[in-house]
Amino acid sequence: MMDTMLKRMSLRSLYALLGFAILTAFFLLGSCLHQIGIPIPGGVLGLILFYLSMSTGLVKLKWVESMAGLMLRHMVLLFVPLTVGLMEMGQLLSKQAVAITASLLVSLVAVMVTTGLLGRWLLPALPAAGKEAGQ
Template sequence: MDYIRSFAIVMFCFLLGQGIQHLTHLPIPGSIIGLFLLFFGLVTGICKTKWVDKTCNLLIKHMALLFVPVGVGLMNYLGLIEHNATIIFASTLGSTLIVLLVIGLALHHKEKES
């Protein structure tokens, strides 16, 4: 019964996100909107963690398998990726460095307070 409730809550958030995206035509995928809705529900206490932990643990356990369709789908765009490889590499490297810098500064600031 826990799996059914857990799956139903996750799917409800997903479908609600899809519906919001479809009605508002936001440039954000409906699955991401649903993820934010689930996050909001967990943070506010509307949705208890124990209600969704079964499905979430199952999805995390098999996460690598969920990336296979995305990886195969990228093969359709190898020419586009090859044409923009420099830009992709530069943005990946740049964003990684920015994240490392921000985390380092935040940690430094946090340790200075303590």
């Protein structure tokens, strides 16, 4: 009983390590491609290549699922250090407060209204969503 539990646990942590290795490898691959002149950020290039690898079956969802889930759930932790940097930007922020706030509000409403209305006009022609997800 104890043995099977340990085996299952170590298997799970091996999957986590494998997942981390795969995600890091794709990030580094993307960063190399970015370095040699592709103008898209390395992480996004990695994301695209990783998506294609899963679509073609080169990488199995099962290998990365647990680590990807963990990283996405706790992503907030990863941008804490950069956010702390705001403490040194008080002056710039207060000087540009109006422009920054206006830009945020205008753009937020514009994106939601454009996307929502386009969706309202273009999507209903397609098969009912519920049925499709159930296939």
